[in-house]
Amino acid sequence: MLRPDAGEVMESRSAREILAAVLARPDEVMLEVGAGGELLVARLRVVIAALLLVLPLANAVSGGTVRETLIGLGGAVFVNVFAQVWLQLARRRRRYRWLSFATVAFDVTATTAVLIVLAFAHLPAALNSMVVWGCYLLAIVLTALRGDGRTTLFAGALAVLQYGAIIAAVFAFADSPEHLLSSDYGAVTPGPQVQRVMLLVIATMITATVVYRMQRLVEMSGTDGLTRLPNRTWLLHRMPRLLEVASEEDGSLSLALIDLDHFSRINDEAGHHAGDRAIRHVVEVLKGMTERNERLVRLGGEEFVLVMPQPLGTAWERVDAIRRVLGQRPFDPERGNLEPLRLTFSAGVAASPHDGHDLSTLLRRADRRLKMAKREGRNRVIARDG
Numbered sequence: 325m326l327r328p329d330a331g332e333v334m335e336s337r338s339a340r341e342i343l344a345a346v347l348a349r350p351d352e353v354m355l356e357v358g359a360g361g362e363l364l365v366a367r368l369r370v371v372i373a374a375l376l377l378v379l380p381l382a383n384a385v386s387g388g389t390v391r392e393t394l395i396g397l398g399g400a401v402f403v404n405v406f407a408q409v410w411l412q413l414a415r416r417r418r419r420y421r422w423l424s425f426a427t428v429a430f431d432v433t434a435t436t437a438v439l440i441v442l443a444f445a446h447l448p449a450a451l452n453s454m455v456v457w458g459c460y461l462l463a464i465v466l467t468a469l470r471g472d473g474r475t476t477l478f479a480g481a482l483a484v485l486q487y488g489a490i491i492a493a494v495f496a497f498a499d500s501p502e503h504l505l506s507s508d509y510g511a512v513t514p515g516p517q518v519q520r521v522m523l524l525v526i527a528t529m530i531t532a533t534v535v536y537r538m539q540r541l542v543e544m545s546g547t548d549g550l551t552r553l554p555n556r557t558w559l560l561h562r563m564p565r566l567l568e569v570a571s572e573e574d575g576s577l578s579l580a581l582i583d584l585d586h587f588s589r590i591n592d593e594a595g596h597h598a599g600d601r602a603i604r605h606v607v608e609v610l611k612g613m614t615e616r617n618e619r620l621v622r623l624g625g626e627e628f629v630l631v632m633p634q635p636l637g638t639a640w641e642r643v644d645a646i647r648r649v650l651g652q653r654p655f656d657p658e659r660g661n662l663e664p665l666r667l668t669f670s671a672g673v674a675a676s677p678h679d680g681h682d683l684s685t686l687l688r689r690a691d692r693r694l695k696m697a698k699r700e701g702r703n704r705v706i707a708r709d710g
């Protein structure tokens with residue numbers, strides 16, 4: 325039977341499942357991607373804030389009142405100070421879980437604050453200034469870079485609530501219809517305001533869909549198609565953070581490079597399809613033996629990595645126990661009169677901080693030990709050089 329590929333699984337999700345995915349905390353790889361997005365948004369905010377400083381000066385030069393210029397300048401300085409604070413916090417990637425919610429609240433509320441200031445100067449400006457209102461849309465759309473559907477829905481809900489409150493307040497404060505007429509901004513009427521609120525809702529839905537799609541693509545790019553295990557991309561994205569956490573907690577992190585022995589023989593004798601099934605059989609056994617805090621990754625071909633939050637000695641014992649269990653569970657090729665085949669693997673283990681502090685050093689060490697295990701006759705696990 326053909327397995328549906330990841331793309332088909334993605335398409336067949338119900339609306340409720342999609343909503344649940346958008347509301348869920350993103351996976352670790354997506355959080356890493358989102359932290360990069362937060363930093364990008366923070367840098368963009370610094371540039372926009374710096375441009376805002378020019379506006380009050382332009383107002384002064386073009387004959388604006390001193391009061392207007394000072395209010396504008398005060399607002400621009402306020403936004404610049406916060407933009408710098410958000411940038412410094414975003415540089416400490418993923419240190420603060422609340423950061424993206426705080427920055428989203430800031431972006432939306434800063435827009436609302438400007439509309440309120442405009443309302444005090446000229447009531448219709450609060451509801452008919454397209455440029456400032458457009459900042460709500462920007463705040464919502466930019467949440468796509470954070471890759472977290474929860475911040476998108478938060479931005480949308482906050483924008484709708486705050487703008488809805490401004491609409492209610494403006495209509496409540498306008499004593500007569502003339503108060504809602506402006507030569508610069510036109511007439512303020514309820515119809516277009518409802519449309520604007522609808523546009524905010526639509527922008528939120530579109531952005532949430534983009535986030536959902538991005539999350540699924542990242543998930544697919546980090547998943548191996550044959551075994552559904554995390555793949556090399558996942559390892560490259562995730563390991564630096566896992567190593568960082570282990571070092572912060574003064575713990576060890578071990579990595580076992582596992583390579584099936586004489587696997588080409590299975591392909592030669594039983595065929596490529598049986599080879600695929602043999603790989604899935606091995607993965608089933610390995611997955612059955614791994615614990616909740618361990619991660620099994622398919623690096624490529626018949627090569628796997630097992631990541632364990634254990635020191636070197638314990639990790640060696642774990643992998644050797646898995647090796648013995650695999651030896652007791654032969655693979656049935658279900659073809660002709662071929663007997664069940666006993667599959668074995670060789671493995672090299674390396675650990676942080678014992679053997680190194682980064683992924684490439686650990687992989688190099690583990691590979692050296694794996695090669696030694698192959699040379700010494702296969703079906704063994706080696707955790708030390710020489």
Ligand SMILES: Nc1nc2c(ncn2[C@@H]2O[C@H](COP(=O)(O)OP(=O)(O)OP(=O)(O)O)[C@@H](O)[C@H]2O)c(=O)[nH]1
Pocket residue numbers: 550583584585586587588589591595596597598599600603624625626698702
């Ligand atoms: N069926 C199948 N075969 C694969 C897959 N990926 C890699 N292989 C095969 O795995 C075999 C790996 O062969 P080698 O790297 O020479 O090593 P080996 O035969 O396992 O021998 P040693 O590693 O030296 O013990 C090749 O025949 C590949 O075609 C896969 O996804 N499916």
